[in-house]
Amino acid sequence: MFAQSVRSRWAMAAMLLAGLPFLLARVPDASDYPNHLARHHVFAASGMSALRAYFSVNWRWLGNLGIDLPALALTPLLGVELATRLVSAAIAPLTVLGILMLSRAAHGRVTGSAMLALPFAFAQPFLFGFLNYCLSIALALNLAALWMHSSRRDWRHLAAFALGSVVVWTAHLGGWVLLLALVLGSELGRARNREEALRHTAAILPFLLPLAPLLAWHSHGGGSLFHYAPQLLASKAMNFVTILKGLSMPLDLAMTAIIGAAAVLAFIWGGNRRIDPRLAASGLLLVIAALVTPTTVLGSWGADMRITPYAVMICLMAIGPASDRTREKLLMLAGASLFTLRAGWTTALWFHASTVLQLRLTLLDSVPQGR
Numbered sequence: 531m532f533a534q535s536v537r538s539r540w541a542m543a544a545m546l547l548a549g550l551p552f553l554l555a556r557v558p559d560a561s562d563y564p565n566h567l568a569r570h571h572v573f574a575a576s577g578m579s580a581l582r583a584y585f586s587v588n589w590r591w592l593g594n595l596g597i598d599l600p601a602l603a604l605t606p607l608l609g610v611e612l613a614t615r616l617v618s619a620a621i622a623p624l625t626v627l628g629i630l631m632l633s634r635a636a637h638g639r640v641t642g643s644a645m646l647a648l649p650f651a652f653a654q655p656f657l658f659g660f661l662n663y664c665l666s667i668a669l670a671l672n673l674a675a676l677w678m679h680s681s682r683r684d685w686r687h688l689a690a691f692a693l694g695s696v697v698v699w700t701a702h703l704g705g706w707v708l709l710l711a712l713v714l715g716s717e718l719g720r721a722r723n724r725e726e727a728l729r730h731t732a733a734i735l736p737f738l739l740p741l742a743p744l745l746a747w748h749s750h751g752g753g754s755l756f757h758y759a760p761q762l763l764a765s766k767a768m769n770f771v772t773i774l775k776g777l778s779m780p781l782d783l784a785m786t787a788i789i790g791a792a793a794v795l796a797f798i799w800g801g802n803r804r805i806d807p808r809l810a811a812s813g814l815l816l817v818i819a820a821l822v823t824p825t826t827v828l829g830s831w832g833a834d835m836r837i838t839p840y841a842v843m844i845c846l847m848a849i850g851p852a853s854d855r856t857r858e859k860l861l862m863l864a865g866a867s868l869f870t871l872r873a874g875w876t877t878a879l880w881f882h883a884s885t886v887l888q889l890r891l892t893l894l895d896s897v898p899q900g901r
Contacts, residue, residue, distance in 0.1 A: 544626050546623070548622035570602065573598070590747070624669070626651050627668075627672060628667075628671025631679075632678070632712075635675045635679040636848075641847075642864075643796065645861065645866050646792055647865070648868075649869050650773075650839050651869075652776070654835065655832075658776060666704055673695070693739075698740075700743075708840055718808075718811045773838055777879060799857065803851065803853075805850060809844055819841070820837045
């Protein structure tokens with residue numbers, strides 16, 4: 531009981547740490563965050579006559595509404611800026627929770643490899659401010675963990691998972707793709723022969739329910755279809771090299787190298803580690819998806835770049851715990867240290883950038899009004 535309490539407190543501390551960048555920076559430095567904030571201001575003031583000449587809001591159900599819907603719901607209570615910041619602040623903690631839950635579902639415990647995966651809560655898509663996408667990823671991780679942990683497959687549970695997949699898709703199409711890979715990989719990893727593989731593949735059917743709104747969205751013009759970047763091979767390679775891009779080039783590359791070296795060392799000096807076939811299959815599917823996905827999908831740029839960090843993350847998480855507790859604790863300590871460093875560095879950079887920007891915004895008080 532005491533050990534479980536300590537683990538629960540540690541998980542809560544990790545989730546709180548993950549939320550600090552958005553909580554402490556009044557103007558978060560995620561690149562695309564201002565676009566989300568401006569859009570939410572337009573939503574909140576869409577009925578004002580002064581804005582009608584410039585903006586019109588036409589709501590449609592599509593797979594890219596992640597933080598828009600909860601922020602809009604909270605705006606009457608908190609105001610636009612605080613509502614957007616709090617909803618955004620929940621993304622990284624939910625991602626941390628999803629990583630920990632997925633590790634427990636696959637390995638029966640939080641492993642050292644899961645700790646190595648925690649820095650990916652601040653992967654390139656998050657630091658770039660692709661908030662709808664990142665929220666969908668966090669939701670997909672948690673829903674996949676529940677699926678992997680659950681042994682019940684009656685119609686009520688299947689209906690609940692189908693509705694959950696619709697929620698993930700509504701947040702963003704990319705999270706739904708990750709969810710399909712995790713569920714399919716989980717089922718294929720359990721199969722012992724071709725017949726079982728075909729039977730287990732049918733388990734993915736409830737998660738295909740979002741195909742209905744997806745087809746409806748695209749039939750109304752969901753954006754351009756597909757586009758590959760020039761110099762495709764170099765672009766794909768850089769997607770893997772820069773999976774943690776967004777803070778400082780030396781720090782990002784060094785942290786990526788350290789995580790890779792730690793994963794290799796876990797096998798060389800592993801202590802009888804095993805690979806979980808379910809997460810390994812899921813990771814392989816995601817790596818293939820990252821390699822074949824175009825740069826732009828349905829008007830969404832960086833589709834392949836966005837999925838690459840999470841493909842690597844799931845492959846890392848497939849590494850099982852060591853039989854030697856000391857070696858496992860060392861790997862967990864390394865992962866916790868890297869996560870603390872990345873969360874702290876992100877918080878410090880964003881807080882400094884926010885302070886500078888707030889000083890610059892005071893210049894607007896000197897701009898003549900009404901002219």
